Each structure stands twice: as structure tokens, then as C-alpha cells.
Amino acid sequence: xxxxxxxxxxxxxxxxxxxxxxxxxxxxxxxxxxxxxxxxxxxxxxxxxxxxxxxxxxxxxxxxxxxxxxxxxxxxxxxxxxxxxxxxxxxxxxxxxxxxxxxxxxxxxxxxxxxxxxxxxxxxxxxxxxxxxxxxxxxxxxxxxxxxxxxxxxxxxxxxxxxxxxxxxxxxxxxxxxxxxxxxxxxxxxxxxxxxxxxxxxxxxxxxxxxxxxxxxxxxxxxxxxxxxxxxxxxxxxxxxxxxxxxxxxxxxxxxxxxxxxxxxxxxxxxxxxxxxxxxxxxxxxxxxxxxxxxxxxxxxxx
Amino acid sequence: xxxxxxxxxxxxxxxxxxxxxxxxxxxxxxxxxxxxxxxxxxxxxxxxxxxxxxxxxxxxxxxxxxxxxxxxxxxxxxxxxxxxxxxxxxxxxxxxxxxxxxxxxxxxxxxxxxxxxxxxxxxxxxxxxxxxxxxxxxxxxxxxxxxxxxxxxxxxxxxxxxxxxxxxxxxxxxxxxxxxxxxxxxxxxxxxxxxxxxxxxxxxxxxxxxxxxxxxxxxxxxxxxxxxxxxxxxxxxxxxxxxxxxxxxxxxxxxxxxxxxxxxxxxxxxxxxxxxxxxxxxxxxxxxxxxxxxxxxxxxxxxxxxxxxxxxxxxxxxxxxxxxxxxxxxxxxxxxxxxxxxxxxxxxxxxxxxx
Numbered sequence: 001x002x003x004x005x006x007x008x009x010x011x012x013x014x015x016x017x018x019x020x021x022x023x024x025x026x027x028x029x030x031x032x033x034x035x036x037x038x039x040x041x042x043x044x045x046x047x048x049x050x051x052x053x054x055x056x057x058x059x060x061x062x063x064x065x066x067x068x069x070x071x072x073x074x075x076x077x078x079x080x081x082x083x084x085x086x087x088x089x090x091x092x093x094x095x096x097x098x099x100x101x102x103x104x105x106x107x108x109x110x111x112x113x114x115x116x117x118x119x120x121x122x123x124x125x126x127x128x129x130x131x132x133x134x135x136x137x138x139x140x141x142x143x144x145x146x147x148x149x150x151x152x153x154x155x156x157x158x159x160x161x162x163x164x165x166x167x168x169x170x171x172x173x174x175x176x177x178x179x180x181x182x183x184x185x186x187x188x189x190x191x192x193x194x195x196x197x198x199x200x201x202x203x204x205x206x207x208x209x210x211x212x213x214x215x216x217x218x219x220x221x222x223x224x225x226x227x228x229x230x231x232x233x234x235x236x237x238x239x240x241x242x243x244x245x246x247x248x249x250x251x252x253x254x255x256x257x258x259x260x261x262x263x264x265x266x267x268x269x270x271x272x273x274x275x276x277x278x279x280x281x282x283x284x285x286x287x288x289x290x291x292x293x294x295x296x297x298x299x300x301x302x303x
Numbered sequence: 304x305x306x307x308x309x310x311x312x313x314x315x316x317x318x319x320x321x322x323x324x325x326x327x328x329x330x331x332x333x334x335x336x337x338x339x340x341x342x343x344x345x346x347x348x349x350x351x352x353x354x355x356x357x358x359x360x361x362x363x364x365x366x367x368x369x370x371x372x373x374x375x376x377x378x379x380x381x382x383x384x385x386x387x388x389x390x391x392x393x394x395x396x397x398x399x400x401x402x403x404x405x406x407x408x409x410x411x412x413x414x415x416x417x418x419x420x421x422x423x424x425x426x427x428x429x430x431x432x433x434x435x436x437x438x439x440x441x442x443x444x445x446x447x448x449x450x451x452x453x454x455x456x457x458x459x460x461x462x463x464x465x466x467x468x469x470x471x472x473x474x475x476x477x478x479x480x481x482x483x484x485x486x487x488x489x490x491x492x493x494x495x496x497x498x499x500x501x502x503x504x505x506x507x508x509x510x511x512x513x514x515x516x517x518x519x520x521x522x523x524x525x526x527x528x529x530x531x532x533x534x535x536x537x538x539x540x541x542x543x544x545x546x547x548x549x550x551x552x553x554x555x556x557x558x559x560x561x562x563x564x565x566x567x568x569x570x571x572x573x574x575x576x577x578x579x580x581x582x583x584x585x586x587x588x589x590x591x592x593x594x595x596x597x598x599x600x601x602x603x604x605x606x607x608x609x610x611x612x613x614x615x616x617x618x619x620x621x622x623x624x625x626x627x628x629x630x631x632x633x634x635x636x637x638x639x640x641x642x643x644x645x646x647x648x649x650x651x652x653x654x655x656x657x658x
Contacts, residue, residue: 133551160552
């Protein structure tokens with residue numbers, strides 16, 4: 001709290017501009033920073049579970065369009081990092097370079113390295129399907145497989161990747177419990193996934209990605225299509241999951257970033273390629289952003 | 304406050320306020336009657352006459368009268384709206400008349416020729432001018448089933464894999480192949496027959512056979528099935544493919560376990576449409592499978608009959624009441640099969656939409 005008070009003063013010193021701006025800086029960021037500082041942030045290295053991910057000088061192109069420029073960012077093992085920024089700043093593109101989904105766009109190109117447990121996932125000879133097993137992904141729109149039942153959906157990763165699991169019933173229950181869905185669907189595992197609500201479907205997709213035991217989970221605006229209740233459940237799920245894995249979440253919802261993430265990274269495009277403007281522990285990014293543009297964004301002045 | 308709520312609860316009855324009021328209905332019926340009277344005048348006093356005169360006279364009067372009446376009642380936009388509605392109704396009527404008339408003629412003329420012997424006897428001991436109870440369509444039905452069945456077996460892997468190449472692999476040649484498949488679907492059936500005749504029958508087998516018929520039919524079937532399958536596959540959202548790939552699956556596993564099961568019923572529809580496309584083909588079969596009167600189960604040797612061939616022969620070589628009845632009965636059997644296949648396709652595709 002004291003920090004934030006100081007911050008407010010710093011702010012008013014650094015831009016002694018119009019009153020309106022000051023009003024905003026003194027109200028909005030404090031609440032976000034409060035939310036963020038209410039979390040006990042995990043320090044890198046304190047949680048040995050999962051693998052860390054490091055992006056080293058990542059550039060991305062679509063055809064001749066340079067979409068992402070020189071992003072270097074660490075995701076320490078067992079932490080939750082949120083990527084924030086206005087639409088079109090390249091945060092989803094960046095997320096998709098982290099598990100090699102970027103290359104599915106026909107004209108896509110890339111430069112740089114992404115290290116998973118110290119090894120570059122783009123190194124030649126890397127089995128890309130193995131990479132995606134270790135780095136799971138949850139998409140913006142819930143996308144359960146329509147031809148499968150709820151139970152089959154959860155275990156579909158095993159079948160798709162041809163992994164033999166000894167006791168699938170236990171795994172099924174474990175994944176659904178971790179995704180916070182077990183109590184709602186335990187009696188209807190043989191129903192089709194389309195019978196579930198949007199929020200339940202999204203948690204089903206999370207359960208599905210957990211079944212192959214990824215070390216890292218990438219989430220691309222997982223709550224943007226959901227109502228507040230479902231969003232709350234998924235945020236709970238994220239908090240539980242963060243105990244055992246590294247999570248990277250793209251979000252437009254700054255409250256959400258403040259609630260769920262240990263670290264935040266702000267990306268921005270000024271018409272050209274998206275760039276990483278600032279990354280910091282979430283409470284710091286919201287309470288004392290180093291960059292003016294970050295401050296403008298998190299205080300809701302643009303974007 | 305409470306009284307207002309009470310009143311609302313009491314008076315709330317389910318209704319459909321958007322439905323036509325009696326007044327509006329009377330207006331529509333009035334238009335109808337006026338158009339009928341105008342058509343009567345037209346037929347009576349102008350060159351229009353006969354059934355066709357009535358139809359055209361009525362529709363043109365109806366279009367004109369409803370336009371004018373609507374203009375007077377609700378103004379120009381409503382009149383334009385009503386004009387388009389009546390023109391579309393007319394177009395639909397024109398489109399449906401031939402179909403309904405074909406169905407009506409075939410059923411009314413064909414049903415008297417139906418008897419069990421049609422399905423148990425062939426024409427090896429009978430001529431087309433024999434009484435209808437002598438001989439039957441067995442050879443034709445067997446031939447059609449053997450040839451269409453073989454064509455299906457040949458077509459299925461080729462066309463489905465082509466569709467998967469176009470939608471899933473999206474290889475370098477996708478554009479060219481899509482163009483060729485589309486062009487192929489416009490190939491006249493006789494060309495398919497001549498192609499098989501000149502490339503296989505004359506140089507290699509030198510005899511009519513059901514297999515050659517099946518080859519010609521699959522040339523016609525492949526583009527139909529491939530195009531329909533491609534359209535169905537394109538409906539699958541990309542999210543689903545990405546979900547599979549993001550779970551660490553290879554593309555092949557994703558296609559086999561996620562994409563194809565999701566469109567299974569659409570693919571079945573594509574196949575049925577392909578069968579319906581070729582089941583009535585006559586020209587290519589005349590060229591390459593000949594047309595036998597004796598039942599032949601062996602697809603690699605000897606001529607093989609088919610239902611369309613049976614119809615063609617009964618018509619061409621006949622000239623009596625019996626042969627004409629034979630022709631219509633053959634047509635009816637063929638039509639029932641085609642209708643049956645389309646009904647199955649409709650049923651399957653409607654079931655998917657609900658599921």
C-alpha cells in the first residue's frame with residue numbers, strides 16, 4: 001500500500017499534466033496494483049515443477065509483414081506470466097511461436113530461439129509433436145472435439161499422440177478435477193461435449209490439455225468468450241495448475257492479469273511490428289511501470 | 304407496483320403478434336381473387352389460351368395486382384418487397400412443375416408394370432415385346448449394383464483423399480487440382496465411356512465387361528464426391544485442427560481422429576450423391592459394358608446389363624403396349640432407387656445438424 005502511495009506521487013511529479021490523467025493514475029492503477037500485490041508472487045527457482053521457457057530474440061513475420069520484433073522473455077518454471085497489450089500487438093503471435101503453432105500459417109516466418117529446459121525447440125531435428133506434448137495450449141474459443149464424448153475428449157491427447165496410459169480412469173478423474181470440472185460432469189462422461197456450457201467446454205479443453213502432462217501451458221485469451229462466473233472458475237483453475245506447471249496467458253483483461261499472474265509482459269505495436277515494451281513482476285508492472293506507454297495502457301488511457 | 308405486476312401476469316398469454324391479422328389475410332385473398340379474375344379476362348379476350356395460358360396469365364396478373372395493391376396500401380418499399388416475393392414464387396413454381404410432372408408420369412405409367420417377376424427373372428428367355436409377366440429386370444438390377452458397387456470402391460479412396468489433399472494438406476498443386484476436379488465434373492458421360500473404350504477396352508481387354516463400366520462410372524463419380532467432400536471438410540473450423548495438433552498429434556492422426564469423424568455424415572452424403580449421380584448413366588455403359596440380357600455376376604468378363612440399359616432397350620426395340628409398360632416400369636424402379644438414395648442423404652445430413 002505504501003508503495004502505491006509513493007507511486008502516485010512519483011507519477012504526478014513525472015507528468016504534472018492535466019488533472020484528468022492524474023485522477024486516473026491515482027485510482028485505477030492502485031486498485032489493479034492492489035489486486036496484484038495481494039498475490040504472493042512465486043520467485044523463480046522456488047518451484048521446481050515444470051520446465052522454464054525462454055524466448056531469445058524472437059521475430060515473427062506473416063509474409064512480408066513483420067509482426068513481432070525481437071522479443072526476449074523468460075518464463076520461469078512454475079510461474080504464471082500474463083501477456084498484455086492492445087489488439088494487434090502480436091501477443092497471440094508470440095504465444096503461438098512458443099509451441100510452434102505459428103508455422104501452421106502458410107506464409108509465416110520466424111527468427112530467434114525458444115528454449116524449453118535449455119534446448120531450442122526450433123533446432124533442426126526436433127520432433128515438433130513432442131514439443132507440443134510438453135507445451136500444451138488452450139485456445140480463445142472452446143474447441144472440444146464434437147465427435148467425442150466428454151470422457152473421450154479428456155483422453156483424446158493420449159490417443160492422438162499414441163501414448164499408452166496404464167489407468168485411464170484415474171487420469172480422467174485427475175484431469176477433470178484439476179480443471180475444476182469433475183463434480184459437474186462425473187455422471188455424464190458419456191455425453192457429447194456439445195451438451196456442456198461454454199465455460200464448461202473451456203474447462204474441458206483445459207482438462208484435455210492436462211491429460212498429456214505438459215510442463216508448460218499456453219492460454220490464448222481463455223476467458224474472452226465466457227461469462228464472469230465461468231471466468232472466475234477458470235482463474236481458480238489456473239491458480240491450482242500453477243502449482244505444478246508453467247503458465248503463459250494472453251489476456252485483454254487487466255484485472256485478470258493482476259489476479260492470476262506472477263509476472264506480466266506488455267507488448268505494443270506502433271503500427272509496425274509488435275515489441276516487448278516492459279516485463280516485470282505483475283504487482284510492479286501495475287504499480288510502478290517503468291515505461292510511459294505501459295503506464296498509459298494499464299491505466300486505461302488507450303488500447 | 305404490485306397491482307401492475309399482477310395485471311401483467313394475468314393478461315400474459317402466449318401469442319404470435321407477428322402473424323397475419325384477419326384483415327391482412329383478407330387483403331391477400333382479395334389480391335388472389337382479383338388476379339384470378341384478371342387471368343380469366345386475359346384468357347377470354349386475348350391470345351392466351353390453354354393450361355399454359357392460364358398459368359402465365361394468372362401469375363402475371365397476380366404479380367401486377369399485388370404490386371399495385373401493396374403500393375396503394377403501404378408505399379413503394381413494401382410494393383418492391385411484394386414484387387420480389389411473387390416473382391420468386393413464380394420461379395419456384397416453374398422449377399417444380401417439370402419435376403412433379405416427371406414423377407407423376409413415371410409413377411402413374413410405371414406402377415402397373417411392377418410385378419415380382421421383375422426382380423427374379425431376366426430377359427434371356429424373353430423379348431421386349433413379350434407380355435410384361437415374361438422376363439424381368441434381374442440382369443439389369445444385378446448389373447447396376449455390381450458396376451455401381453465397384454465404381455464406389457474405386458471412387459471412395461481416390462475422391463476422399465483428393466478432398467483431404469485440397470483441404471488438409473493444401474499442397475502446392477491444390478489450385479490446379481481443384482480446377483481440374485471442377486472441370487472434370489463437367490465432362491459429358493459419353494466422353495468418360497469413350498475414354499475407357501479407347502484406352503482399355505480396345506487395346507487391352509477387347510471385350511465388354513462390368514469392370515470397364517465401373518471404371519467409366521468412377522470417372523464421373525470422383526469429381527462429384529471429391530467436390531462435395533471438400534465442401535464438407537471446409538466447414539470444419541480450423542480451431543479443431545489446431546486443437547488436435549496442439550495436443551502433440553501428427554497431422555495424419557489429427558485428420559483421422561478429429562477432422563474425419565467430425566464430418567463423417569457429410570462424407571456419407573457426398574458418397575450417396577456420387578452414387579445417385581451415376582446410377583442412371585446409360586451412354587458410357589452402352590460403350591464399355593455392352594448390355595446383357597442374361598444375369599451376369601462376373602464383372603471381368605462378358606457384357607453386363609444395367610437398369611438404364613434395360614429402359615433404353617425396351618424403348619428402342621419395342622413398339623408394343625408391353626414394351627412401353629416395360630420401359631415405364633424400369634424407369635420407376637430406377638427412380639425409386641435414386642429417390643431412396645437422396646432420402647437417405649437428406650436424413651443423414653439433417654441428423655448431423657441436430658447433433
